[in-house]
């Protein structure tokens with residue numbers, strides 16, 4: 084597969100077309116109907132959660148949020164392949180993958196409401212916190228990959244970055260380190276065409292983003308990131324490749340950020356309605372659904388029935404996050420060090436003295 | 445303040461063909477805070493443009509531009525994302541004039557929003573001005589009003605020295621002030637006495653000036669007369685203005701959002717000791733952020749420096 088889709092040839096791995104018809108059966112990943120249906124439902128759930136979060140934000144119930152709308156198949160595919168022991172080193176636009184790793188929606192909501200406690204991820208193993216400084220997390224993935232190799236573990240690291248992030252030095256250093264070490268890391272670029280307002284054409288002169296792998300001596304592949312099956316196939320193969328000691332893989336998932344960069348962004352400033360409509364035809368859920376309906380695995384009726392359940396579930400998580408309660412002063416100081424310096428203790432005591440004065444006023 | 449900085453950039457782009465403005469999303473979008481809005485339309489893509497997303501590349505290419513005779517004004521989208529550029533600043537921007545024995549000038553301006561109070565995600569609320577102030581060879585400017593922002597920005601662009609221009613984003617649009625439309629400058633390195641008083645000197649800058657003014661009003665009710673100094677430049681620091689004020693009041697309190705340790709306040713206190721030791725009636729005090737990460741929005745109120753807390757600290761210092 085990596086030979087056929089050598090990024091130099093600028094070909095894109097695609098399994099189903101926009102109508103959900105199989106166009107390259109050869110690359111259909113091996114999945115049971117049950118797995119396929121679950122993947123769709125998980126993506127549907129993630130989309131619903133995402134849309135509702137944007138609404139909560141408009142109601143002033145949550146702060147800035149970066150929507151995943153339109154990119155669900157990328158996380159959906161990783162969710163399909165990632166095992167409990169594998170590592171997930173995220174950027175901040177991979178909701179479906181977080182949920183698959185065992186993070187809860189409540190935690191995700193808490194994080195974007197402004198609680199550090201939203202990064203505890205009680206039930207998620209080997210899940211790094213969200214990383215806001217673009218591309219900085221990728222080098223961590225290389226380091227984790229080193230540990231896996233050193234300890235001869237059967238694990239893979241999945242790590243994410245956006246198209247904009249491929250311009251940062253750390254992106255290149257991460258690929259180079261992982262390749263030099265033959266570390267089992269799968270790098271996934273979500274090429275959603277924009278970094279805030281900046282189109283990918285301003286980021287690079289490369290013919291595609293996957294081609295950057297070649298210079299580092301590692302495998303790369305460009306995939307239709309809105310095609311769940313193509314993405315799953317690519318992640319499966321990449322993970323096999325990485326696990327077998329052959330080194331890291333770079334996957335470019337070509338997708339589109341249908342929503343705003345974050346809830347404080349206005350995309351009408353930098354892109355056209357026509358462009359958005361053109362990409363709408365490739366929507367990952369619509370395509371997937373057409374495939375399922377054709378195979379009689381799913382129907383509009385079932386979807387209509389399940390959505391209200393999803394909404395209820397999502398809202399339950401949201402309300403739980405809203406009711407999480409006070410943020411104690413102690414938590415500002417508590418976790419910064421394992422061995423807390425006296426200096427910090429006295430700053431806290433000073434502040435408490437002020438609070439007492441304020442109360443007494 | 446957004447408009448005032450925009451005006452300063454526009455005036456210099458108009459006057460000097462060597463002025464170039466770039467950074468992440470500064471062109472088409474006009475910056476995430478709209479500080480560069482309209483400039484690309486007016487001056488074209490060669491002079492105002494979006495760069496790839498890479499702070500080291502932005503700062504490093506600006507070094508080259510400055511060496512070759514251009515006057516780059518670069519933007520870091522948030523100060524919290526400036527650190528990939530740190531190597532360029534500390535290894536080249538700050539050293540090039542010295543290294544080349546003055547052969548190469550460094551007319552370099554790096555703008556960036558900083559500071560808390562906007563309910564933001566991680567890395568979007570911090571105040572790390574002391575890091576930059578600590579580096580020999582650069583100047584660090586922080587305005588607190590639209591007028592000063594414009595005048596200081598024009599001075600920064602016209603200077604052959606590198607200037608890091610930190611913009612208190614919390615008051616980007618909070619202060620309404622008529623600003624002279626024409627070219628004018630505010631000198632870098634000169635503090636401003638915002639209001640005179642005889643009982644205590646309070647030194648601050650950026651978004652903290654407003655909070656200090658609230659505190660001064662509260663103190664006034666208690667019969668305490670506060671002299672407020674707006675530092676405006678973190679480096680160089682205006683020793684004279686600080687010294688003559690504290691000689692008069694005998695008490696000094698410095699306020700900043702940044703963490704306490706190795707911060708600007710320690711510097712001010714030291715100046716007070718060196719210049720006015722025998723006039724001091726209380727130890728120089730500081731009211732600063734904790735030596736912690738700025739908490740996410742649900743906890744940020746613990747960290748925030750409010751007028752009320754400044755008032756408390758003023759009273760403690762006065763009653764010492």
Ligand SMILES: Cc1ncc(C[n+]2csc(CCOP(=O)(O)OP(=O)(O)O)c2C)c(N)n1
Nearest residue numbers: 176215216217245246247248277278279525
């Ligand atoms: C080092 C760094 N610089 C700048 C920013 C501000 N910023 C946040 S998201 C973003 C664009 C990211 O674009 P891309 O990598 O394509 O990812 P996307 O947001 O499209 O998922 C920028 C510039 C940041 N978070 N970190």
